Amino acid sequence: MKKIIKISALAAAVLLAAGCQEQTTQAPEVELKTDDQKAAYAIGASIGNFASQTLVQQEELGVALDRELVKSGLLDALTDQVKMNEEEMGSALRAHEQKMNTVVQEKTQEKREETLMSGTSYLEDNAKKEGVSVTESGLQYEVIKQGDGPTPIAADTVTVHYTGTLTDGTVFDSSKERGQPATFPLANVIKGWTEGVALMPVGSEYRLTIPAELAYGDQEVGTIPAGSVLVFDVELISIEGKEDSKQAKK
Template sequence: MKKIGVVSSLAAALILAGCGKDAANAAVSEQAEVKTEQTKQEEAVTLQTLTEKQAYGLGVNFGTQLKSTVEQINSVGIALDMELVKKGMTDAVAGTPSLSQEDIQTALQELQKQHQELEQAKRAEDGKQFIEEGQTFLAENAKKEGVVTTESGLQYEIVTAADGEKPKATDTVTVHYTGTLLNGEKFDSSVDRGQPASFPLNRVIPGWTEGVQLMPVGSKFRFYIPYNLAYGEGGSGSIPPYSTLIFDVELISIDG
């Protein structure tokens, strides 16, 4: 099953029974009152054949993904009712949805908009800590002997000097590098992999494009890159949004 199909089905199920909230809650409450331990045992599923296990497994996988989706949406401040989610699923399977397709589409579009706005606000709030940490670090770091701050805000210091040629932004270079966060956590290292990296300088983060052009072949620099010259508000992989980064770079060669 293609992922996009699953996501679309999940999203539709989230809103499907929105108009029947009161009725659904009443029904659930009534069922909970009359359900006994005996009826629970009677409802237990006995799975013997492969087909039965396949059908049940499909339901478990779908339900697990659905639960995760609802929790992710609710984590930014939206309060989706899981009982209505379940009812929407049941109604969809039975072919008796309580909303028209037009109403479902409208509700889903609004849900998507709400989620994006709240997620962006949460990311910005979480990012304040990293922005403040980065600004404080760079302000103090700029006072250290040997640290140079460029007009863009990039900082660097020369670890090993050399007299080789300097690359242009359009050149492809081969380097060894190690990247860390301000807390010392290493997120990438060609040195650890034992394999230098080659790339066009105009196709990397701005801090690298600017900084490596300052390096003669054979030199080693340490760069302190503010978030706006690194991966910005989006982050990348294990790099959180708004992160100031530290790179130790050795320029091995200019490959043209």
């Protein structure tokens, strides 16, 4: 969910004025020859871009302000004829900010509940697939390729290739796409990774389906919505300091 930008009284007067120009008025020709002309136009354009983005954000959340009133407020401020004092404007802006925060919280909760319901259904269906095993914690894994090397423990540092997706197939991270395997202490990742990779002998490829409580829980992380079930295709390449053990086993 995009954050709602906090706005000052001055910014509020300008913020939502974009798109309010009278349709019957012919816009004057704009000259951008001097540095001052360019600077003046750039200031207006940057305010317009900011206003446009904010309008879109608020309207997507179901809140649309009267643009004609916004236009009136802007023009009144430019001609020193504002019909509200500073205290009244501050109160109005704080009330609007509180309203937007409430709307954002409600939308976030709705989205989280939808994600949780979808994830629960996905886990139930996936657990029924042939070849999928479910651990006591709820982690689901499927052996794509079984290696014959040593198996890591939580204290180990491992090198892996992986691709992480949401349940709809959206890729949110992939070492394979970057063309560079990842190396990290196994104890420093999400619980589902620590448990799942510890099941894998070196040389293995597993698909780990990780419930939200073993991933990021109710946190929204990057493009990962709060409450998401995560699916990782993981290839365990090596365990730091255990190459000799692999060779001895061979």
